[in-house]
Amino acid sequence: xxxxxxxxxxxxxxxxxxxxxxxxxxxxxxxxxxxxxxxxxxxxxxxxxxxxxxxxxxxxxxxxxxxxxxxxxxxxxxxxxxxxxxxxxxxxxxxxxxxxxxxxxxxxxxxxxxxxxxxxxxxxxxxxxxxxxxxxxxxxxxxxxxxxxxxxxxxxxxxxxxxxxxxxxxxxxxxxxxxxxxxxxxxxxxxxxxxxxxxxxxxxxxxxxxxxxxxxxxxxxxxxxxxxxxxxxxxxxxxxxxxxxxxxxxxxxxxxxxxxxxxxxxxxxxxxxxxxxxxxxxxxxxxxxxxxxxxx
Amino acid sequence: xxxxxxxxxxxxxxxxxxxxxxxxxxxxxxxxxxxxxxxxxxxxxxxxxxxxxxxxxxxxxxxxxxxxxxxxxxxxxxxxxxxxxxxxxxxxxxxxxxxxxxxxxxxxxxxxxxxxxxxxxxxxxxxxxxxxxxxxxxxxxxxxxxxxxxxxxxxxxxxxxxxxxxxxxxxxxxxxxxxxxxxxxxxxxxxxxxxxxxxxxxxxxxxxxxxxxxxxxxxxxxxxxxxxxxxxxxxxxxxxxxxxxxxxxxxxxxxxxxxxxxxxxxxxxxxxxxxxxxxxxxxxxxxxxxxxxxxxxxxxxxxxxxxxxxxxxxxxxxxxxxxxxxxxxxxxxxxxxxxxxxxxxxxxxxxxxxxxxxxxxxxxxxxxxxxxxxxxxxxxxxxxxxxxxxxxxxxxxxxxxxxxxxxxxxxxxxxxxxxxxxxxxxxxxxxxxxxxxxxxxxxxxxxxxxxxxxxxxxxxxxxxxxxxxxxxxxxxxxxxxxxxxxxxxxxxxxxxxxxxxxxxxxxxxxxxxxxxxxxxxxxxxxxxxxxxxxxxxxxxxxxxxxxxxxxxxxxxxxx
Numbered sequence: 001x002x003x004x005x006x007x008x009x010x011x012x013x014x015x016x017x018x019x020x021x022x023x024x025x026x027x028x029x030x031x032x033x034x035x036x037x038x039x040x041x042x043x044x045x046x047x048x049x050x051x052x053x054x055x056x057x058x059x060x061x062x063x064x065x066x067x068x069x070x071x072x073x074x075x076x077x078x079x080x081x082x083x084x085x086x087x088x089x090x091x092x093x094x095x096x097x098x099x100x101x102x103x104x105x106x107x108x109x110x111x112x113x114x115x116x117x118x119x120x121x122x123x124x125x126x127x128x129x130x131x132x133x134x135x136x137x138x139x140x141x142x143x144x145x146x147x148x149x150x151x152x153x154x155x156x157x158x159x160x161x162x163x164x165x166x167x168x169x170x171x172x173x174x175x176x177x178x179x180x181x182x183x184x185x186x187x188x189x190x191x192x193x194x195x196x197x198x199x200x201x202x203x204x205x206x207x208x209x210x211x212x213x214x215x216x217x218x219x220x221x222x223x224x225x226x227x228x229x230x231x232x233x234x235x236x237x238x239x240x241x242x243x244x245x246x247x248x249x250x251x252x253x254x255x256x257x258x259x260x261x262x263x264x265x266x267x268x269x270x271x272x273x274x275x276x277x278x279x280x281x282x283x284x285x286x287x288x289x290x291x292x293x294x295x296x
Numbered sequence: 297x298x299x300x301x302x303x304x305x306x307x308x309x310x311x312x313x314x315x316x317x318x319x320x321x322x323x324x325x326x327x328x329x330x331x332x333x334x335x336x337x338x339x340x341x342x343x344x345x346x347x348x349x350x351x352x353x354x355x356x357x358x359x360x361x362x363x364x365x366x367x368x369x370x371x372x373x374x375x376x377x378x379x380x381x382x383x384x385x386x387x388x389x390x391x392x393x394x395x396x397x398x399x400x401x402x403x404x405x406x407x408x409x410x411x412x413x414x415x416x417x418x419x420x421x422x423x424x425x426x427x428x429x430x431x432x433x434x435x436x437x438x439x440x441x442x443x444x445x446x447x448x449x450x451x452x453x454x455x456x457x458x459x460x461x462x463x464x465x466x467x468x469x470x471x472x473x474x475x476x477x478x479x480x481x482x483x484x485x486x487x488x489x490x491x492x493x494x495x496x497x498x499x500x501x502x503x504x505x506x507x508x509x510x511x512x513x514x515x516x517x518x519x520x521x522x523x524x525x526x527x528x529x530x531x532x533x534x535x536x537x538x539x540x541x542x543x544x545x546x547x548x549x550x551x552x553x554x555x556x557x558x559x560x561x562x563x564x565x566x567x568x569x570x571x572x573x574x575x576x577x578x579x580x581x582x583x584x585x586x587x588x589x590x591x592x593x594x595x596x597x598x599x600x601x602x603x604x605x606x607x608x609x610x611x612x613x614x615x616x617x618x619x620x621x622x623x624x625x626x627x628x629x630x631x632x633x634x635x636x637x638x639x640x641x642x643x644x645x646x647x648x649x650x651x652x653x654x655x656x657x658x659x660x661x662x663x664x665x666x667x668x669x670x671x672x673x674x675x676x677x678x679x680x681x682x683x684x685x686x687x688x689x690x691x692x693x694x695x696x697x698x699x700x701x702x703x704x705x706x707x708x709x710x711x712x713x714x715x716x717x718x719x720x721x722x723x724x725x726x727x728x729x730x731x732x733x734x735x736x737x738x739x740x741x742x743x744x745x746x747x748x749x750x751x752x753x754x755x756x757x758x759x760x761x762x763x764x765x766x767x768x769x770x771x772x773x774x775x776x777x778x779x780x781x782x783x784x785x786x787x788x789x790x791x792x793x794x795x796x797x798x799x800x801x802x803x804x805x806x807x808x809x810x811x812x813x814x815x816x817x818x819x820x821x822x823x824x825x826x827x828x829x830x831x832x833x834x835x836x837x838x839x840x841x842x843x844x845x846x847x848x849x850x851x852x853x854x855x
Contacts, residue, residue: 098731103637129733140724143747153732155742202728209732 030180031286033268038072038283042275043260046073047245049213050095055109057090057099064090066267067109077235077244078274079258081251082290087267088247092215095245096132113213130157133206133242138217141190146182149190149201153209160182168208176204177234196227202278203234214238220253232257251291255279263287297686334833345829354549356585357818358578361424361436361570363753364395365416372397372408373424373436373552375570377815382409382819395816398427398434399551406433407815420571423453425549426558427567432473433596433816435559436441437549443558445544456581457569460547466667467542467562474538477531485527492517495561498683589823598777598807599817601825605779609797610764610831612784613774616699616793617706617763622756624703625710632711633718634740644716654710661769664701669773688792695783696793702766706759713758717751750847756796767801775799777806797843800828 018296048071057065072078080088093099096117097113111118117268118128130153142149149171151159159165169186173179178200183195190201199219208213229292235257238244248254254261255275264284271278271287282288363371374397380391386736392411400406427435439456441448442463450456496513503509542562549557554610565588568581593604628649674691683690690696721744731740745752767775776796783797784790804824 096731098727101727101730126733128734129731133729134728134731136724136728138722138724140722140728142728142743152729152742156729156732156734156738202490205732 031265031270033066033266037070038271038273039268039269040277042274042277042282043071043073046071047078048072049074049114050245051112051115052091053110053112055091055094055111056107057087057094057192058106060101060104064267065094068269069109069273070256070262072243072245073260075240076259077239077246077257078260078262079254080245080247080262081254082264082270083250085247086264088264089217090267091264092245092247095179095213095215096129097135098129106165112267115123130209131212133209133211133214135199135202135206135214135216135219137197138222139202141193141201142196143191144189146190146193146201147186147188150204150208152205156237156256172208173201173205173248175207175231175234175237176200177230178204194227196223196230199223199227199231200234203231210240211243212244216244218247218249222247228253251279263290265290308633329831346363347349348822348825350823350831351819355823356582356584356589358421358426358568358570358573358581361426362395363419364393364410365419366410366414367416368414372410372551373421373438374408375426375436376406377407382411387810396434396436396815397552397714398436399557400432402551402555402557406813422571423457423569425567426570427547427549428565428600428614429559430563430565430595433600433813435549435557437557439547439553440550440556441548443542443546443548446546448548450719453569456547457572459826460506460567463545464561464567465547465563466811467560467564470538470542471562474535474542477538478537481531485524485684487532488520489517489524492520494683495534501682529563529783590827593776596816597812599811599813599820603798603800603827605782606798606800606803606824607827607831608782608784609775609779610800611703611835612763612791613695613770613797613799614760615833616695616791617702618756620699621710621759621763622752625707625755625759626714626752627713628707628714629714629718630740630745631730633715634744649708649711652808653712656768657705658768658772660705661772663704664773665693665771668700673697693772693774693776693796694794695774695791695797697799698770698799701769701773704764705766706762707798709759709762710752710755713755714748714752717748717755721747723781750843753839753843753846757836757843760835760839761832765801765829767805769806770799770802777802777810800824800831804828 011093032069034096041293050069050072052068052072055065055068056063068091080092080253084089090099093115094107095118099105099107107119113128117123139243142150142152147165148155150172150191151165154168169184173182178197182201191197193201195253199222203219219229223231235244235246237260246254248260256273261275261278262275263270263278263282263284265286271282271284273282278287282291298629310325359375360412361373361375364374372395373393376396377396379393381389383389387408390412392409393415395408395410396406397403397405417712421438423438425435425437425439427437429435439453439460440451442450442456442459444463451457490512496510496517499507499509499513542560545561547559547561547564547567549559551557566581566584568577573581589602590607591604594603594607595601632642632645667789669690669692672690673688673694676690677685677688725743725747726739729743732738735740740747774796776798779796781792783795786794804821807817807819807824808814
């Protein structure tokens with residue numbers, strides 16, 4: 001859905017704050033796009049790893065992100081939810097500036113990682129990306145062996161110490177719960193793994209880079225339920241160690257794996273709070289409508 | 297429970313039950329057209345390849361020798377080449393046989409037509425010999441005597457054949473030794489003289505005409521000349537003794553018209569009594585001829601002997617072409633696809649590159665001659681080989697210029713296929729790599745190029761096939777009728793980029809259209825074509841094998 005198909009907001013209905021009412025017909029839900037995002041107290045007082053400050057993104061002339069300001073709590077799993085095209089992925093891809101690879105992208109506003117702007121003239125994009133791991137929607141193992149896939153982040157830093165490479169490979173594969181399955185065929189092609197294994201390999205690769213932040217762009221949408229389960233289990237072990245931001249379409253998944261959930265709509269941040277609050281007692285009617293599946 | 301499938305949708309055209317349109321309106325005409333196209337294409341290919349193979353394979357088979365007895369009492373001995381209806385002087389059409397009769401020094405012709413009206417009968421003389429010679433082509437006749445020191449040692453055909461087999465190999469060995477002395481050893485001496493002369497010239501150019509360096513070089517040259525004279529003397533003596541030894545062994549033959557001819561055994565490449573041979577002997581001669589063909593130099597204006605220099609020339613030219621075209625083409629495509637932002641400028645470049653593929657190849661030849669040979673080559677000569685001027689070293693047709701010209705010619709193929717291979721790589725791989733902080737070049741080198749390699753190799757295979765089959769531009773930039781030296785040999789630096797070379801494609805043209813003895817050359821056209829096709833197929837299979845090995849590493853089995 002994009003801006004053109006959206007009915008412009010009219011009057012704002014009184015919000016049934018925290019009532020848990022789910023009987024408002026979808027046609028009556030109105031979104032006030034001018035209204036600032038609602039960021040719950042728990043998020044505001046947490047220690048931020050990443051901060052968005054009045055952040056906007058355009059693809060050519062189309063604006064995709066509108067004035068998003070939010071902190072991402074450190075060491076927690078934050079889920080970005082919202083209907084297709086709401087800008088979740090764009091927001092995620094802005095953090096490691098991978099969007100810069102697209103020729104028509106423009107940004108304004110700022111993103112700060114550990115307090116430092118990532119758009120500043122002194123920012124080294126290479127160093128920035130080395131601190132931020134990323135897992136993509138579709139498993140994207142590189143056309144090389146399993147071992148080479150995992151140590152790829154080290155290879156591009158020109159690390160040749162075999163012992164170190166071997167250690168990192170083993171540790172990362174163990175952390176991604178893949179070691180037992182592949183330890184006897186590390187030097188076979190990664191393309192021979194199953195889809196779920198490939199995705200866990202991608203996670204192992206992200207871990208091997210020893211990042212502070214891991215970005216996950218719908219990591220389970222191409223996987224079957226069992227593989228999804230394994231990855232969700234994995235995410236639970238990351239809590240405290242990595243700051244994880246996960247984009248997902250699957251609200252059950254967001255509810256299961258995340259500590260905080262941000263609801264986005266049409267490029268705006270609508271509501272951001274602890275996962276339990278967002279799913280059980282959201283403050284905004286749009287959020288309620290979305291998490292109850294009547295909207296989006 | 298089973299439900300019968302609906303036989304036809306109601307909305308479909310009704311099936312005509314009669315009338316001429318029936319087969320067309322019902323069924324799948326597209327399938328028939330496609331199949332007909334395939335059959336036509338296969339038939340054309342099969343006819344083409346089949347004809348080349350048939351003609352090429354049968355050329356070297358030793359045929360029986362016939363004697364055509366004519367009504368006027370004369371006769372001809374030779375091998376029947378073909379039979380056709382030819383127009384007689386009176387305008388009537390009558391059958392005639394083309395006989396390869398040889399004996400050029402006696403009859404001034406290699407082939408003779410025998411018309412049916414003139415023919416009394418064909419016979420197969422039991423002891424007629426076919427003799428392949430170093431010079432003058434073939435000889436057909438009946439052996440009369442084998443002479444050693446002008447004394448006959450054998451007079452009946454059987455003994456002559458037995459003695460011939462005994463004596464012939466030694467004379468061939470002496471002939472080869474003499475040839476080696478004449479070309480390799482003499483050539484070495486000449487090269488030393490030339491080297492000394494060049495060092496004098498170089499010293500003159502560098503230090504002035506009367507400098508001490510020049511005087512020293514002159515003294516050295518003088519020394520070399522004295523040494524060379526002694527060497528010449530020694531070689532000449534050895535050659536003369538070899539020749540004198542070979543002159544002792546002679547074969548006296550009688551031709552069909554009763555004339556006698558005496559041949560030196562040393563000048564005979566191969567001789568056999570064609571009608572006495574068992575099947576196995578024929579096979580041996582057949583294989584021996586192939587062996588000579590593939591490993592020997594040509595003789596008699598390329599219509600006899602082998603094509604070894606052309607094989608070496610073709611293969612080295614093709615390999616050099618790949619070495620040159622692959623990096624240039626791949627890097628161009630990488631820039632266009634991975635670095636350049638899409639713009640009018642890149643579109644224009646793509647159009648220009650595609651259009652290059654449509655330019656006639658002779659234009660590339662003219663460009664190569666004008667630019668590579670006469671501009672780049674001449675400049676290189678002035679920089680590196682001023683002492684040799686006015687004799688050009690690089691400023692003429694050369695292996696390197698041929699390969700470069702064909703590299704320019706095949707560049708569009710490599711660029712376009714590489715670009716397609718790059719475009720087929722999912723962006724998620726590039727993003728995945730970039731997300732770890734890889735630079736663009738790291739991503740290209742470690743992820744993109746390895747993944748695109750099968751596609752890139754496809755482009756190189758196409759370029760190779762195109763380059764191997766190209767003749768027209770080569771005629772201008774380096775391929776020659778007869779090259780004195782191979783472009784690749786055992787002398788340092790092993791690959792001689794400045795030498796001109798023989799090429800199978802050009803060899804075919806030369807045999808087919810430039811040969812003074814075109815009837816004899818014609819079968820060689822087919823054998824040469826067969827060898828060229830075989831080489832191209834082998835090179836392609838090699839490249840395809842490599843490509844499939846690489847491809848199997850990248851293809852996901854699960855997907």
